[in-house]
Amino acid sequence: MYKVLLVDPNRRSREETDQLLDWKRLGFDIRAYADDASEALALLASEQVSLVLISLKAAHADGMRTCEHIRQKSTVPIILIGGSDDFHMVRRALAFQVSDYIAEPVQAADVTASLLWVKKQLDDASPLQLSLKALPKRAPEMSIIDIVKQYVQEQLNQNITLKKISALLHFNCAYLGQKFKDHENMSFNEYLLQQRMEKAKLLLEQTDMRIYEIASEVGYTEIDWFYKKFKAYTGASANEYRKQSSITA
Template identity: 55%
Template sequence: MYRIMHVDPDHYSREKMKEMLDWKRCGFTMQDHADSMQSALDLFNKHQYALILINMTQLNYEGLQVCEHIRKESRIPIILLGGSLDFQLVRKALNLQISDYLPEPVDPDEFKSCIFTIKKNLEASFPIGEWNRKLAKRSIHPNKSSNNILEKVKAYVEEEISENITLKKISKTLNYNCSYLGQKFKTHEKMTFNEYLLQRRMEKAKLLLENTNMKIYEIANEVGYIELDWFYKKFKSYVGISATEYRNRKLSISK
């Protein structure tokens, strides 16, 4: 069976979609449902799907955001269902290489034809035996795409640590949704992005205090603090002692 993720915030329409077709006979299983963009992306990063169905009636442009994020990682077939034939929305959907867009009211026969076309293409590209091997491989190496984006976030922090860094700025640079990226970071790293940023800045400050003759205000600037008083406050809160006392202690130990 080819696995489907159905993105729809409305419970009633999700149940209606289950009953619209005999999914098992069509060769698909539809067990995973997402009610928001974030839950959809979380599921996408955890599991391997053959098809994504997105109900546009309530999601509208948020549904397209789901498509945008998925398209950064995969050419998986995506069908948009419901909603209106808004020109700008349709145009953007086409640019994202959506498999099909069936506006309201969705015709069951047209939908069934669309599903069988996608199944035919899947069987040509991924026969069911190969699909099962792909699923097994994904289970051994879960969340690979999530790990990749988080590594990019960390690399950005290291490269720009002396600058004014915000998750919003990083999200824009990497073309990711800020709230989604923040939640993903917290889930994987067990700390918020701001906690991680503070940690990296303070650890670098400690190294510079221990191993260089830089003035403390220079070190503050090097790790992204323009206001010296703010750096002093953050350092003492993180380490437990002031930056001056930390340096003096390290110097006395090394003698």
């Protein structure tokens, strides 16, 4: 079930959208509501939202501004509903890379078609997204940075990039990178290297795993690259580090 954020300041309009069709039958659930761009961005930062619906019924300009602000920080799919069929309005919406623009009168069949298209895109997303979706369910209070950090811990032996994580979380990569750096006082790549090297040190100290096995366990497919990174990080080769650890143990 994909979680939907509905941005609409009008309560009656919200109810009409809720009752327009059987959302859950199509695999979507409207579980979050926002009145404006600031509320929408706050929810996107704290919750795992798969689709944003922005109503243009009350105020076209406000709705388009909300769309613009979201696009500055997130790539989450957006469907605009209830707008006019003015060519310039539609062209502006398309510039924000929205999934669809449904003009008045809004028909259930049109919304259904859009939802099915978006669902296919979401279903076809990388299987790695399943890990990311599971994290907020286990701990609803987790911030977006906590989610990124836990994902790194669980996928440390995989090819991890901030660009991939940003896409899966529907965040702008540059924005998420800056947010991470502000929160952790280090870049995402520095954090990723730190976590890989610290785990490698632990495995060298506490296991009899071969060096190439440890390299693979922390996400390195090329053993020479692992050796280079490990020595730069610790000042010793992996073999030297293991010997030193056994002496001091």
